[in-house]
Amino acid sequence: MAVAHLVQRDEGEAISMEGWSKERTLLAKLVQEEGAKITDVARELGKSRSTISLYVNGKYPESEELRETVRNYLRSIGTWEDEQDEAGQAPAVDYITSADELPFIETNDVKRMRYVLKKAATKHKFGIVAGDPGLGKTETLKKYLLTNPGSAIYIRCKSTHTVKSLLQELADALGLPDTGSANQLTRRIVKQLKRTPYFLIFDEADLLKSADKYEALRDIYDEAGNIGVALVGNLALAEMFLDFADMRPELKRLADRAPFHQRLQGPSREEVEQLLERVNLTSAARKVMIQIALNPRKGGLRNCVEILDVLLDMTKGEPITEEMVLHIGQINLTANA
Template identity: 25%
Template sequence: MRTMLAVVKDQLVDRDRLERLRNQLNALRDQGKINFQAVADHARISRTVVSQFASGKKTINDELAASIEAFIEPHLQSGTESHPAKVPFYVTNDVRRMITLLEDCREEKLYGLIAGPSGVGKTTTIAKYAESHDDVLIYTPGANVTLAEFLRDIAELFGVTLTGRKISEKEKQLLRFLRDNPKFLIIDEFGWIMRNGNMRILETLRSIRDGSGKNLGVVLAGHDEDYAYLMRVGKPQIVSRINYVEELEGMSKEECRQMVQPLWMTEEAKDEMARILYQQSKKGLARSVLEEVYKKCTRIAGEQMITLDMLTEAAQRYIHGLRPKARLDG
């Protein structure tokens, strides 16, 4: 199994992109819009690494380049400062762990599982990973999906038209296809395929993967409760096939702070937004709250920097029962 370090080392960044990023970094620093320490804090590297990259003494990998680009994007505005159109995607520890699992399962055709609370970025991370890998297929089942519907849907993802009438015939057709055509499938919200104790879809998926010579890499992604339910109800022949599990922990206070750092807010507004974000993360609402409150903040602020009063007004409109910091801390 390849380590994340080996994967990152293999991800080469084209020279034009690096040179453009280097020039943007230096220009923004010279204009006083950013400092290298803030960039380093966001990317979770030392200030020395940022400085050496900016001076041309050091190169960086694709993941690090993407992180720095996400940080400086809001500052790449002509004239005065303005609000970025959306909150930049921030790579948390949970996101890094998900990427490692996805990379290993895709390359080695393993059977993995990602479990975590709402709001930690499972679906967003999976979508962004798929954007940079053409061979990644994502399937999100509907409520009460049947086995026949499941087989039809994944066959369409694979580019196969099933002609058999019986389930067994459709399964054999998929097996024949996969033996010569390796695939990597991510099933998001996998809890929907085992509602009411029905494990038949997972049993069939296990059978197809085994019969294909393990030419099918699979990752199940869902909530903590889905994982616990699978471990409790799933048959040994299903559970024993899972090679790799990541149980996500949610965002730390520092990660919440770093997530709001690129936004055009006063420092006290950033502190309060980070506090709200961390508070809501315990309810599985962190990312949705951040996006919606930020959207309301920009409407209130217009072309001005977001202040604490603006943030408080926006947050109280969106979050039911939100109390001021003084009352919470008191």
């Protein structure tokens, strides 16, 4: 509904808001009357400062996408109230009751990661994806495997892996005998990959740590000659192969074979809001959940989803309060410490 209102610009000129959308009106009041800084608002909305400055002064054209972005932001800070129907009730929302119903959000990180996987697989190169825990790396890999059936071998790395046990796990995944020495295993694996090339994906690859394990993977890659390899892990992986590889020749040999790499940035506020859109959260609870999802030190997106998993089972679509989020969040962080 359009709202007629006057707001005062900094230089004293009154702006008529007649005909403005509710979204533009409330955001302008937030900036012009309540003192919110345009720079901060623009950052939260994922827009440039100039765009938001023009928008709150009525000089930037609206789109449904922009209105939705502003609306979600205003809702997250408790400024937006949904319109009520004639009976005085807010429109019914089909709230979800299980974390299994949470949507898979195509975040910018997901797109970056998919790009690396596609390029490494098709160009037969090494690809490296690194990011904080809880950014959805493993979930993205699962989606990739589902949409590319039979084309890839997935190995989840462990801190306990030796060179031989890593090769044994790869041999087993290829349907090969896992007996013999490391050299015998390597020859067996290379022979199979020459016959049937697969894209090799090593999740949590930062846990391998020592150069001899990465060298074993590089040897297989070089000798097979027709495969791509993806190393996916935490930021320690980026430090090894992107930041400090020049200081360690044994790592640089692999880094030189990895033209495709990405450091994941974490979700934007808008992406988290999309995830939470159908969760029945109070305004205060929604704000806390967004803070958790955006902060890797609070567990990031993974912790956000784990908290929701517990709370949705408890509430079955009933409102989730800030106190509930803080209580379960503290338990979850303690359990994972």
